[in-house]
Amino acid sequence: MTNPILIVDDEPKNLAALEQILGCDYDLIFARNGDEAIAAAHKHAPSLILLDIKMPGKDGYEVCRELKADKRTEAIPVIFVTGLAEVDDEAAGFAVGAVDYIIKPVSPAIVSARVHTHLSLVHASTLEQSYLDAIYMLGEAGHHHDTDTGVHIWRMAAYAGALAAVVGWSATRCKQIALAALMHDTGKIGIPDGILKKPGKLDADEWLIMQQHARMGHRILARSNAPVFQMAAEIALRHHEKWDGSGYPDGLAGDAIPESARIVALADVFDALTTKRPYKAPWPLDQVMATVRKGSGSHFEPRLVDAFVSILPHILDIKATWDAQDDTAEPSDRRKANE
Known part of the structure; x- marks a missing residue:
């Protein structure tokens, strides 16, 4: 359900006019x-604010500045509805953070159209945030039991x-691939703790169970038709395939492996080798890069290895940034660092 629209004006006739235009379609x-406006914004978290400029006490510019300076209200879009019709007045309104500017006397058609447009943008932004939340939660879920990998998914992505x-x-x-890569190990949700956390090498039976995470992740992620989830599904399924056909789950080779999965395979192995895992200490960089180069043409596509080597300083900068992240940081904080 949409939150109400807040209308702010010191003239009752102006409030009545806007109520007549919008009251049938929206909660108002x-x-x-100004003080009442700020209090109402805090109490009701409106979807949109229609704000007069010339009012006793705080004017609309000051109210808008206060709203934008407060984390609780900074994201609420503000439309100025005012009799101030000069270009400089309008510029001042946008300068303090308004998203639109309507001149009085208002046209019902214009008010309705502008309100509809900006509420549509609010809804789209809310939907996008929910969409990103789902991606980040699936990424974290894949490593819920894999406690020693720290910020692995964020760094690797x-x-x-x-x-x-x-x-x-x-x-x-x-x-898109940076988001999709976060979900590459979603299928580990279905792998027993005793295998994920085993400090030593997996035996043959355990290894067969571990390999199932590729198909499990694909089954989970392929349920969505959204492009990022479709890419995530193919990465989940194919990021353990190898360029020479010796990988799993289907032994695909060369260009039969989706490029997204080939990219993630290299990023994933580099991260695994350079960081501590339950079964190993981090390797020195020289040893890691020797292994990556040795895998060119067998594990990895040679073109991607050459490209990776060419940007190694940038990769190391990324690593340093993520190594500085506390393993106990909230997912929302990691998200901000990844955006």
Whole structure:
């Protein structure tokens, strides 16, 4: 259910006019001055604020500045509805954070159209945030039992985005793979703790169970038709395939392996080798890169290895940034670092 619209004006006739235009379609709340407006914004968390400028006490500019300076209200869009019609007045309104500016006397058609447009943008933003929340939660869920990997998924996803960029992916697709890569091990939700946390080498039966996480992750993620989840599903299924066909679950080789999975495979192995795991200490960088180069043409696509080596300083900068993140940091804090 949409939160109400807050209308702020010191003239009752103006409040009545806006109520007549919007009251049939939206829940409305009203304020007569700046202090009432700020109190109402805190209490009701409105979806949108229609704000007069010339009022006794705090004017609309000051009210808008206060709202934008407060984390509780900074995201609420403000539309100025005012008799101040000069260009400088309008510029001042946008300067303090308003999203739109309507001149009195108001046109019902214009008010309705502007309100509808900005509420649509609010809804789209809310939907996008929910969408990102789902991605981050699935990424964290895949490592819920895998406690010794720290910020692995976030660091590895950043590596994948950087590698995708250097081999020519668009900025949009680089962002997509960085999100999709977060979910590459979603299937580990279904792997027993005793296998995930085993400090030594897995035996043959345990290894067969571990391999099932690729198909489990794919089954979970492929349920969505959204492009990022479709990419995540193919990465989950194929990031353990190898360039020479010796990987799992299906022994695909070469270009039969989706490029997204080839990129994540390299990013994933680099991160695993350079960080502490239950079964190993972090390897020195020289040893890691020797292993990566040795895997060119067998484990990894040679073109991607060459590209990875070419941006190694950037990769190490990413690693340093994420190594500085506390393992106990909240997922929301890690998210901000990844955006």
